[in-house]
Amino acid sequence: MDRRIAHLDMDAFFASVELLRYPELRGQPVVVGGRHDWAPTIDAQGRRHFARLRDYVGRGVVTTSTYEARALGVFSAMGMMKAARLAPDAILLPADFDAYRHCSRLFKQAVAAIAPRIEDRGVDEIYIDLTDLPGDSLTLAQTIKQAVRDATGLSCSIGITPNKLLSKLASEFDKPDGISIIAADEVLDRIAPIAVGKVNGIGPKATARLQGLGIATLGDLRRADDAPLQAQFGTTFASWLHDVARGIDDRPVVTERNPKSTSRETTFERDLHPRLDRAELSAVFTTLCERVAADLVRKRLAARTIGIKLRFDDFRTVTRDLSLDAPTQDARRIRRAAGECLRRIALSHRLRLLGVRASALSDVDATLDTSGGRQLDLLGFGETDAAPSAIGLSPGSARSGPAPG
Numbered sequence: 159m160d161r162r163i164a165h166l167d168m169d170a171f172f173a174s175v176e177l178l179r180y181p182e183l184r185g186q187p188v189v190v191g192g193r194h195d196w197a198p199t200i201d202a203q204g205r206r207h208f209a210r211l212r213d214y215v216g217r218g219v220v221t222t223s224t225y226e227a228r229a230l231g232v233f234s235a236m237g238m239m240k241a242a243r244l245a246p247d248a249i250l251l252p253a254d255f256d257a258y259r260h261c262s263r264l265f266k267q268a269v270a271a272i273a274p275r276i277e278d279r280g281v282d283e284i285y286i287d288l289t290d291l292p293g294d295s296l297t298l299a300q301t302i303k304q305a306v307r308d309a310t311g312l313s314c315s316i317g318i319t320p321n322k323l324l325s326k327l328a329s330e331f332d333k334p335d336g337i338s339i340i341a342a343d344e345v346l347d348r349i350a351p352i353a354v355g356k357v358n359g360i361g362p363k364a365t366a367r368l369q370g371l372g373i374a375t376l377g378d379l380r381r382a383d384d385a386p387l388q389a390q391f392g393t394t395f396a397s398w399l400h401d402v403a404r405g406i407d408d409r410p411v412v413t414e415r416n417p418k419s420t421s422r423e424t425t426f427e428r429d430l431h432p433r434l435d436r437a438e439l440s441a442v443f444t445t446l447c448e449r450v451a452a453d454l455v456r457k458r459l460a461a462r463t464i465g466i467k468l469r470f471d472d473f474r475t476v477t478r479d480l481s482l483d484a485p486t487q488d489a490r491r492i493r494r495a496a497g498e499c500l501r502r503i504a505l506s507h508r509l510r511l512l513g514v515r516a517s518a519l520s521d522v523d524a525t526l527d528t529s530g531g532r533q534l535d536l537l538g539f540g541e542t543d544a545a546p547s548a549i550g551l552s553p554g555s556a557r558s559g560p561a562p563g
């Protein structure tokens with residue numbers, strides 16, 4: 159059956175939240191970045207004074223900017239000094255993550271009241287499965303946008319298409335404050351002109367390699383032969399590219415309530431050597447495991463299977479996973495299982511991507527032992543007596559855990 163999936167992305171999110179508290183800045187180029195040294199000051203007459211980008215000295219980067227600043231060429235991740243050359247008069251504000259998180263919760267709650275099947279993709283974006291809701295897509299999009307505006311005072315942009323890949327692209331078509339709807343029969347025409355680098359998952363390196371094959375847009379990609387793509391990227395990535403070019407994406411909208419898995423991955427700034435960059439790799443690996451553990455705790459889930467994903471510099475992708483004897487949320491335990499997976503892969507090339515996944519998830523609330531005994535090793539107790547060669551399972555906990563729900 160045809161699905162109807164929305165992607166909603168807040169417009170200039172951090173900057174727009176700042177404009178709620180400093181409405182006098184509306185219409186001006188404003189840049190958000192860094193810490194509190196350049197918070198506005200208030201003079202004896204009660205007037206606010208803002209720092210200007212021209213006064214900035216340092217190595218910080220722009221977190222986000224208003225559309226007025228973007229018109230001057232100032233975008234996310236640009237060095238602040240460079241931004242200051244382009245827009246010296248732009249107002250500079252420090253980031254206030256608590257405020258952004260607060261608005262993030264408000265807009266998600268407002269959407270959930272209308273369309274409850276939501277996949278949370280971070281602070282300013284969500285996917286929404288509208289398939290089972292009545293009404294036409296345009297009306298639904300307008301209703302959702304109004305609810306977000308009522309709850310937060312902020313605007314957002316929405317794309318509605320048959321899948322997540324397309325909706326993510328579509329929500330950008332008409333930004334800010336836009337609605338883009340792509341029906342199944344117009345998908346190929348609508349995506350053909352899009353630059354390949356706009357697709358989530360096609361980074362600068364892959365974009366450069368595609369360029370080398372004469373492929374700049376999704377239309378070019380669709381017309382390309384499979385063989386050179388496979389030679390360049392390996393079969394997994396090539397077959398994904400093949401689907402992307404045709405707007406094919408079967409990934410479900412994963413709601414917080416019943417995810418199949420939760421994962422974190424990172425693509426390195428430069429490809430890392432398994433031996434020479436070992437320390438850096440190991441630190442990233444540990445951080446990914448800690449993030450996965452934190453996600454599990456937040457979602458009140460425990461995982462029984464831990465997996466890793468590697469992508470080599472030749473774009474080959476390899477995965478391995480390992481089942482634990484008992485569900486866990488513990489970062490060290492996850493790290494050890496992930497380490498065990500890593501040892502089962504021949505590290506023949508530099509790495510460009512590393513990911514950690516927790517699956518076979520069970521609901522912590524449902525599996526908590528109420529009989530007094532501790533079945534779930536949620537806190538990683540029993541760690542100290544684990545044998546050094548073990549994969550994070552203390553001998554005592556083996557087979558005593560409940561089956562995953």
Ligand code: DCP
Nearest residue numbers: 167168169170171172173221222223234235282
């Ligand atoms: N962000 C960040 N670092 C980046 C990019 C973004 O910290 N390199 C933060 C600031 C943004 C927020 O994440 O406000 C959302 O990112 P978006 O890419 O959605 O950017 P905006 O919401 O600011 O703008 P847009 O209107 O293009 O969505």
Ligand code: MG
Nearest residue numbers: 167168169282
């Ligand atoms: Mg945004």
